[in-house]
Amino acid sequence: MRRCLLILPLLLLTAPAVAHAGGFATTGLSSTPDGLRAGEPWKVELTILQHGQTPMSDLSPEIVTVNADGNRTTFQAKPTGKPGRYAATVRFPKAGQWSYVVYDGFNNGMPTTYPAVLIRDTAPTTTVRRSDPVGPPGLPIAVGGVLVVGALALWLVHRRRHPPARLA
Amino acid sequence: MKAVTALLAVVALAGCGGDDPKGSSQPAAKGDPGLKVWAAQGCGSCHAFAPAGSTATIGPNLSNSLGGRSRDFIRESIVAPNARVGGGGTSIMPEGFAKKMSKDELDALVEFIAKGVRAQ
Numbered sequence: 001m002r003r004c005l006l007i008l009p010l011l012l013l014t015a016p017a018v019a020h021a022g023g024f025a026t027t028g029l030s031s032t033p034d035g036l037r038a039g040e041p042w043k044v045e046l047t048i049l050q051h052g053q054t055p056m057s058d059l060s061p062e063i064v065t066v067n068a069d070g071n072r073t074t075f076q077a078k079p080t081g082k083p084g085r086y087a088a089t090v091r092f093p094k095a096g097q098w099s100y101v102v103y104d105g106f107n108n109g110m111p112t113t114y115p116a117v118l119i120r121d122t123a124p125t126t127t128v129r130r131s132d133p134v135g136p137p138g139l140p141i142a143v144g145g146v147l148v149v150g151a152l153a154l155w156l157v158h159r160r161r162h163p164p165a166r167l168a
Numbered sequence: 169m170k171a172v173t174a175l176l177a178v179v180a181l182a183g184c185g186g187d188d189p190k191g192s193s194q195p196a197a198k199g200d201p202g203l204k205v206w207a208a209q210g211c212g213s214c215h216a217f218a219p220a221g222s223t224a225t226i227g228p229n230l231s232n233s234l235g236g237r238s239r240d241f242i243r244e245s246i247v248a249p250n251a252r253v254g255g256g257g258t259s260i261m262p263e264g265f266a267k268k269m270s271k272d273e274l275d276a277l278v279e280f281i282a283k284g285v286r287a288q
Contacts, residue, residue, distance in 0.1 A: 024260075
């Protein structure tokens with residue numbers, strides 16, 4: 001009985017290591033959120049492979065985003081139908097620095113971490129000025145009018161200086 | 169008179185200008201291609217590596233195990249992880265991992281790690 005009591009703590013200490021022995025998986029991402037703007041969807045596919053080789057199905061992976069204030073949001077990844085492939089759509093609602101972590105649903109005690117990303121502000125509304133294809137453009141008409149009047153004046157001056165010969 | 173006509177033509181053409189390019193959005197900044205390969209291959213699920221923001225402890229911390237090594241050594245560690253395992257053991261990193269990458273991807277990954285560990 002004493003021997004059992006001595007062994008029990010040892011078993012409890014080694015249990016986690018035994019549980020994870022041979023139990024790791026790699027999680028690959030189809031893209032990273034670099035360059036995203038606030039509110040834009042980050043559509044990403046996760047490939048989860050046991051020992052980096054065997055596709056793992058029937059998992060419930062999650063992507064957790066954390067902003068600079070420590071606010072966490074969890075996005076569930078859904079199976080795509082292909083073995084080991086899961087899809088998620090993640091949104092970073094505000095501009096600023098964000099970190100994100102992937103829990104593979106197999107060994108959640110060791111999530112895959114990535115460098116923080118800088119999410120840019122939402123795209124500014126751009127107003128592109130176009131010339132009106134139907135209505136008359138104002139400035140060219142005005143300038144043209146001035147030039148026509150000037151040309152007419154020049155023609156009149158020229159005609160006054162050099163009047164056309166009158167027929168007798 | 170001819171000069172006046174030419175001026176009129178120039179003024180008329182001035183009204184047919186194109187759109188103002190100002191205000192168009194800038195292209196998105198792109199991340200390190202090696203980091204994208206790192207993320208795609210799931211390297212961060214096993215290895216700690218500060219430039220990749222990775223803290224995993226299944227495999228060795230690359231900053232320690234590859235620090236100061238050559239690019240060729242780094243490449244070999246990816247392509248043939250069992251090539252230089254000491255003590256007669258075997259690496260848990262799967263052989264053939266590099267076969268899932270194109271040559272360009274492998275090059276980008278090696279460069280990314282080399283820069284991170286200040287390879288020789």
